[in-house]
Amino acid sequence: MEHPPRLERGLIRVPVTDADELDASRVLTERLHQVDALLERYATIAQLRAKPTSELGDDDRRTSWLHLSHFVSSCMSMATDSLASTKQLLLPDGEQLEHRVTAQFPLLRSALESAATALWLLRPDSQRERIVRLLQVRATDIEFDLTLVKAAAGLVDLSTSQGRSTSQAAIRGAVARRKRHLEQMSKIASAAGIDSAEYINGAPGYGDIVEQATDYPDLNGANASTVWRLISGLTHPSPLRMMSTSKHGDTVDNDDGTLYVVASMDLGNTTTSLLAAMTTYRQATETLAARIARVHTRP
Structure with missing residues (x-):
């Protein structure tokens, strides 16, 4: 009796x-070969120091010590690492493409979210709006920080005095850090004529x-947010x-009510993302x- 050929299951490599x-x-x-030039361009810009008279320099003066440039730098560092890692994942030898099923998408989502957050902070021509957005992301960040610390503190062995002490110290530190941030945010907002209701509930979602x-003539916000949903x-x-x-x-009937099919991620989805x-x-x-080059004009 001739047996049907064995069908490979799970992840398999196909040419x-x-x-x-x-x-x-x-x-x-x-x-993918264009990624390096992008990263080199940012590396050049990142080395520039914003003069106090520049738009970014004045933003930083008004938002000290929660500088707008610091949050932007953090976003762009994450986006840079994610883009570089995407290239390394898909072009491991620098030449031959090894397309993955889904592994590239978490990296591309991180790159898109991080770069978009930096752009979202920098893009408004209104300095007041840039400060409001910074306070919003700072409010979100400090709340997530406290939530994480509380969750981690709950994993400590609370049956011992040392464990209880460690847990309580971590929570006290996070609560004190949150208080310092909120107090500084309030000072920044007051100086800029911003009401706490404009930022205290945090930033909008990443979508x-x-x-x-990206909702400007040079980019298409609807397209970018649709890609974000695809990546998510x-x-x-x-x-x-x-x-x-x-x-x-081709679909193969397994004769047990299930079907067998080899599926591979459409290359176009990775390219679009x-x-x-x-x-x-x-x-x-x-x-x-x-923002670094342009001189700040006071209203």
């Missing part, structure tokens, strides 16, 4: 042979940040998103450069 996919591979590879940051569904488990974004081979992250990163870099 790209389809003509359209080969073209898509070349497009994606070309985009809104991405759309607002490929970062967390979503069978529906996996099926809707994959290319499928990479392009959204790169474009937002580039715009954040150039907006930062402009």
Whole structure:
């Protein structure tokens, strides 16, 4: 009796042979080779010190010690690392593309969210609006910090005096840090004529940040936020998103009520996601450069 061929299951490596996919591979590879130039451009801008008379310098003066430039730098450092890691993941030898099913999407989501947050902070021409947005993200950050510390403190062995002391000290430190931040935020807001209701509830979600940051003639906020939603569904488990974004081979009936099919991530989804992250990163870099170079004009 002849047995049917054994079907491989799980993750398997398959070569790209389809003509359209080969073209898509070349497009994606070309985009990945453009990443280094983007990162080098930001590295150059990041070395510049904003003069006190510049827009960014005056933003920092008004937001000390929670400087706007510090939050932007943190965002761009994360975006830089995520973009560099995406290239290393997909072009491990620098030349040959190794396309993954989903591993690139958490990196691309991080790159897009981080670059978009930097751009969202920098983009408004109104200094007051830039300060409001900084206070919003700072409010979100300090609340998450306290939540994390409390959760971590709960993991300490509370049956011992040392454990209880360690847990309580960590929480006291986080509460004191939150208080210092909120007091400084209040001083910054008061000096800029900003009511606490404008920032105390924190920043909008990342989908809104991405759309607002890119909702300008030179970018398309709706497109970028749609890409963010695509990436989000490929970062967390979503069978529906996996099926809707994959290319499928022939279906085989397993004779037990289930079907077997080889599915691979559509190369176009990775290219689109990479392009959204790169474009937002580039715009954040150039907006930062402009805020450093432009002289602040007092109203």
